[in-house]
Amino acid sequence: MQNCLRIFLLLGWKFYIKAMNLTIRKKGILPVQQLKQLVSYGVIRTDAAYPFEDEQFQPNSIDLRLGRVAYRVRCGFLPENETVEAKINKLCQHEFSIEEGGVLEPNCTYIIPLLEHLILPETTSQTYALTDGSGGEFALETESRISARTNPKSTTGRLDIFTRLVTDYSHRFEEIAPGYKGPLFLEVVPKSFPIRVQTGQKLNQLRLRHGNTRLSDEEVRAAHARTPILFGEGGEAIADADLKLGNGLFMSVDLQGGEDGLIGYRARKNRAVIDLSLIGYYDPFSFWEPIYAQREDFIILEPEAFYIFASKERCRIPDHLAGEMVPYDTGSGELRTHYAGFFDSGFGANPGGARAVLEVRSHDVPFLVEDGQTFFSMVFESNTALPETSYGSGVVSNYQGQNLKLSKHFKP
Structure with a gap:
């Protein structure tokens, strides 16, 4: 009886691990329930001190949040052949914490690391180690590679705040290539008014795209x-x-x-x-x-x-x-x-x-x-x-x- 129970538990655990798989066949924009799955499996991650919030999730997107510090830089940039951090080190005029709030002045350029970062799959079949401490694995199976795109939130645009996402080694704003693994940074330029920002506030949002399905x-x-x-x-x-x-x-x-x-x-x-x-x-x-x-x-x-x-x-x-x-x-x-x-x-x-x-x-x-x-x-x-x-x-x-x-x- 004890051996049968041991076998049942072993098979049950294997079934549990198998249940962690996510297969996406249809091409298009990932909806909220699949975004939540990818968050729970560690494809989209966050600073440990700031867990994800329910209100971040929209029907087809996830809101990204400002991190702990803002860097005033001489100009906007695309890193292309190096990391964003390396570019900041060259262009930074000063840095300040925004955990208790900080003011961004009009027509000044700021780079703010975001709380979230990505580990997008490199291929159409990739296994991730679960982040819940169980030692289990999660397999993501797709027909095409997954990419991402960001855009300012409605409120951001209506306040005349110019923002665009920057990622390491990228030659394009807002676009995140398949297989990207790393931090996310937001360039922020208030245009009409000074704004007071704080860690955890949301100025832009991210969508994950499986293939390219723009309608004709x-x-x-x-x-x-x-x-x-x-x-x-x-x-x-x-x-x-x-x-x-x-x-x-x-x-x-x-x-x-x-x-x-x-x-x-x-x-x-x-x-x-x-x-x-x-x-x-x-x-x-x-x-x-x-x-x-x-x-x-x-x-x-x-x-x-x-x-x-x-x-x-x-x-x-x-x-x-x-x-x-x-x-x-x-x-x-x-x-x-x-x-x-x-x-x-x-x-x-x-x-x-x-x-x-x-x-x-x-x-x-x-x-x-x-x-x-x-x-x-x-x-x-x-x-x-x-x-x-x-x-x-x-x-x-x-x-x-x-x-x-x-x-x-x-x-x-």
């Missing part, structure tokens, strides 16, 4: 026919034939506004510090100048001023897809249309969808923008599985169902 224009049109993605100003689904497609779904800017005529905001010159820990705290009119619709249906943007507008159309991201805003290239290079870009599954799930909020800066010269002008496009990717939670449903959101809206730090 024909696939976007077919997806819209099944479950409408784009809606008019009144909440009516736009006809399939009227979609503007060209390596993405084009959307435009609204300069007419609603009944109150409000179409946007322009950042004021204000040196008061915005503490990112204070929600619904600041008077918006101390920091922002409201902009109202003009008789001519156009506006001329001042060089280097920062504006917030909203899209004319409304969008809704089906649960089986994830979206990303990408700039519409006018060929002039004079206009940056947004900073933040990820749209999680379920965004705009209320009837009639939600507007996209646009963060806009004209460079060098005044720039004319007209009502209905094409401003950006949306690209879509499939998810490897339906997320167990979707945006605005099981996920607390400050911007679900939004119209024109400032960041969550300002009073309504």
